[in-house]
Every structure is written in C-alpha cells, then in structure tokens.
Amino acid sequence: MTLLIQPDDGITPLLSGIRNAKKSIEIAIFRFDRADIEAGLKAAVTRGVSVSALIAYTNRGGEINLRKLEMRLLEVGVAVSRTASDLVRYHDKLMIIDRRLLYVLSFNFTHLDIDHSRGFGLVTSKVKFVREAVKLFEADSTRQPYTPALDGFIVSPANARSLLAAFIGKARTQLLIYDPLIADPEMLRVLKDRAKAGVEVKVIGRVSKRYPGLDIRPLAGLRLHTRTIIRDRRQAFVGSQSLRKAELDSRREVGMIVHEAKAVSGLVRTFEADWERKAAEEGQRPESKPKVSRKAMKALFKELSPLNPVVEEAVKQVASDTESAGLSLKEMKETVKEAVQEAVRERVKEMVNESLEGS
Numbered sequence: 237m238t239l240l241i242q243p244d245d246g247i248t249p250l251l252s253g254i255r256n257a258k259k260s261i262e263i264a265i266f267r268f269d270r271a272d273i274e275a276g277l278k279a280a281v282t283r284g285v286s287v288s289a290l291i292a293y294t295n296r297g298g299e300i301n302l303r304k305l306e307m308r309l310l311e312v313g314v315a316v317s318r319t320a321s322d323l324v325r326y327h328d329k330l331m332i333i334d335r336r337l338l339y340v341l342s343f344n345f346t347h348l349d350i351d352h353s354r355g356f357g358l359v360t361s362k363v364k365f366v367r368e369a370v371k372l373f374e375a376d377s378t379r380q381p382y383t384p385a386l387d388g389f390i391v392s393p394a395n396a397r398s399l400l401a402a403f404i405g406k407a408r409t410q411l412l413i414y415d416p417l418i419a420d421p422e423m424l425r426v427l428k429d430r431a432k433a434g435v436e437v438k439v440i441g442r443v444s445k446r447y448p449g450l451d452i453r454p455l456a457g458l459r460l461h462t463r464t465i466i467r468d469r470r471q472a473f474v475g476s477q478s479l480r481k482a483e484l485d486s487r488r489e490v491g492m493i494v495h496e497a498k499a500v501s502g503l504v505r506t507f508e509a510d511w512e513r514k515a516a517e518e519g520q521r522p523e524s525k526p527k528v529s530r531k532a533m534k535a536l537f538k539e540l541s542p543l544n545p546v547v548e549e550a551v552k553q554v555a556s557d558t559e560s561a562g563l564s565l566k567e568m569k570e571t572v573k574e575a576v577q578e579a580v581r582e583r584v585k586e587m588v589n590e591s592l593e594g595s
Contacts, residue, residue, distance in 0.1 A: 239499040240357035241506055242343055242350055243458070249359070250331070250339070250350075251276055257333045260286045262373050264330040266295055267344035268305055281313040288315045290377050292326045317377040319488070323393070326376065327476050327483070328490035330369055338366045340492045342462040342476055353461035354414070354510065356474045356503065358492050365389060365492065376488065392477050392489035400484070401426050403473055403493065404465065410436045412466040412507045414455075415478050419444035423479040440510055456513040463491065466507060472500050 240249055247270065254261060254276035261280055268274075268291075281287050289309055291302055306316050319326035329341040343355030360366070368386045375382035384395040404411065404426045411430060418424065424445055431437050431449025439452045441460055446452070454460075465473040475491015477483040494500060 237362070237494055237496040237499050238359040239494075239502045240339075240341070240355075240359065241502065242355035242357070242462075243352060247272060247350055249357075250345075253331065253333045253337060253339060253359075254280055257285045259334045260288070260332075262288045262290070262330075262332040262335075262370070263345075264290045264326070264328050264373060264376070265302075265305070265345060266292045266325070266327050266329060267298060267346050267349075269301070269346045270350070273345050274305075274308070277309065277314060278312045286315070287313075288317070288373075288377065290317050290319060290326075290373060293319050293321050295325065319376055320379040322379075323488050324482060324486045326488040328391075328488050329476055330373065330490060332366065332369055332373060335366060335370055337361050338369045340365075340369070340475065340490060342464065342474055342491075344461075348459070349461050353459040354455060354506075355462045356464055356506075358474050358494055358499065360492070369490075372490070388493045390473065390475055390477070390489075390491040390493065392483060392487055393485045396477055396489060396491075397422070397484045399493075400465070400473065400477075400479070403467060403471075404430065407435045407467045409468050410466075411438070412469075412504065412511075413437070413439045413441070414460065414462045414464040414507070414510075415439060415441040415443075416460055416463075417442045417444065418479040420479050420481045420484060423484075438507075438511060440507065453511060455510055458510075464503060464507075466500065466503050469504055470497075470500060471495050472503050474503070 238249075251272060254273065257280055261277065263277070277287050277289070287309075289306075291306055293302075295302065306318070310316050329344055331339040331341070333339075337359065338361075339357055339359050341355070341357040343349035343353060343357065349355055364386055365388070368384075368389045371385075372382050372389075372391060374380075382391065382394060384391055387395075387399060390396050390399050401422060404423070407430050411427070418427070418439065418441070424443070424447070427437055427450060428447045431447060435449075437450050439450060440455050441452070442454070443450060443452050463473075463475050463478050467473075471493060473491055473493050475489060477487070477489030477491060483489050
C-alpha cells in the first residue's frame, strides 16, 4: 500500500501509473482539467492499451467541460461511458491499471486539487481490493446494480454508512479527522459518544454542531479536499465521502480502510503538521464558509495556458468554423479571443463551484 499526499506528491505518481500500463486503464472521472493526464491516456491508446473512462453525467457548474472531454477522448479511441442519473452524483475518483494496481483518491484530476489542496490517495496491488474496484467500475459503466463484498472497500450508498459508523465507534483513544463538513446526525452521535467515552477527537474542517470533546480547526494555508479518519493511530479511512447524509446515502463515493503502518503513520504526521499550523494564517474561524483563495485563482491563470484542453478545444472549434466562413485575419483573431474568453468563463465558474462545495 502506497500513500499519496497532495500537494506534496503532485502529478508524478498518476502519470507514472498511466505510462507503465501494458494492457488496460480504467478511470472514473468527476472533474478533469489536466492536459498531462489527458495526453497520457491518448499515448496509452496509441501504444495499444485499452483505455476506458467512466465520466460523471453531471457536476456542479462543469457539465459542458465533461461533455467536451467525452468527445475528445472518443476521438482518440478511448472507450467512454457515462454514469447513470439514479444517484445525485457519481463523485468517486478511481484508476485501475492492468487490473493489477488500484488508485483510490480523495482528489479530482484537476490542477486545483492536485497542486493546491490537501488530498490523499491510496495505491494498492492487493488482489481483493483490485477485484472489488473492477466490479464496481463495470457495474457503474454498464449501469447495473453493485453489491458490495469487501468490508474494507467503502462505497456509498452501498455500505458506507454502516461501515464508517462501525469504524468510528471502535475508536478507543483517538480520532483524527479531515472533513470539509460533518453534518450527518447519526455520525455526529457516534462522535459525541466516543468523546464522552474519553476518546480524543480532533477535526480539521467543519462540524455542523459543536459538542464538548470535539476539537475543531480549519485547515490553514491549503484548500481542504480530503475525507480521512485516522483511528487510534493504527487504522485509517481515506475516501471521497464526507460524514454527510447526501454523501453517505445518495451519491456514489468510494474509499478504503488501510491498516499498513507506513501509510497510517504518514497520515498521522501530515495531520499533526496541519493541526499545528496557525489558523490565523488565513484569518479563518472554524465556522466560516470556505472561500476561493488567491493562490487557487493564480493556479487557474497558470492552468489556462494555450495547451490546456479547455482553451485548446475553443481555439480548435473556432479555427474549424472560421475556415469555412472565409473570415479575415482580424475577424478570426476577434472570434478566437471571444471563444477563449467564453471557455475561460466556463472554467472559472466551474472552479469557483468546486472550491466552494469542496467536491
């Protein structure tokens, strides 16, 4: 089991997995704007790797870009499936390489998540986890029911509520939690009971109700985009589901419970370092609403280079349209400028929504 820590580990582990694929890549996408990952998937198809992408039917503010991504991937030979609309969202982030290596991520395939947010990922070659992930990916790709069969593989709404409640309820000394918003009444009761029993409960993020024994702080210096629970410094859950009713009961979310000492100790060290950062660094109070940081906006300007798929697709479309319309060079420049501005506006809107909702 390998632990990925974002933004520290960056994009390299994901690109390495894609480059090393020999037979197949299966990837579940909720948000996506990484030109390097897209190029890696295209290169994999070129060298004969079977690439399958399962793309969410919707996300807040980003449907247009999801549909454009589908078309670009289809054009280069990626097998694209779209999730059903039976759940409020398909919010999981998975990648399976050669059906031998599984990536379970709390972060999206975006610049904001990978480069400027606290996120974690677990990479495992354990056969039982890989098989269960393949089963889930196939079920969602073909819009068939999924029946969970592995307690360490946490899937909303299939088994997440019961397994996470049990995981938290077995804490004896300490719970260290990252969560953008804990609001589910049942989970709050379990946390309250653990605190009453003398368990130390620390939360980096927000909690809808304050209880004695729950110590809560915001994350300073980074955007919070992970859902992680470390129990007694011996086991941990890493995934995409917050302890909120919607994410437990009506959205597709995926996570894993890890027991490996090296991975757990890495999570503990990161949590403790994040906990000790001064909240005054960002002038936030624990109950304040999340904001789009200046750093995140700078990241957006950097990401929207001419090589980014969002901009590249806009320019390509205009070039095709203006060629047949016989526009002059000046008219073409104006048309390109307007198209790029529209593409940037769409991406800004999507990025703001992503930052505010902690998706």
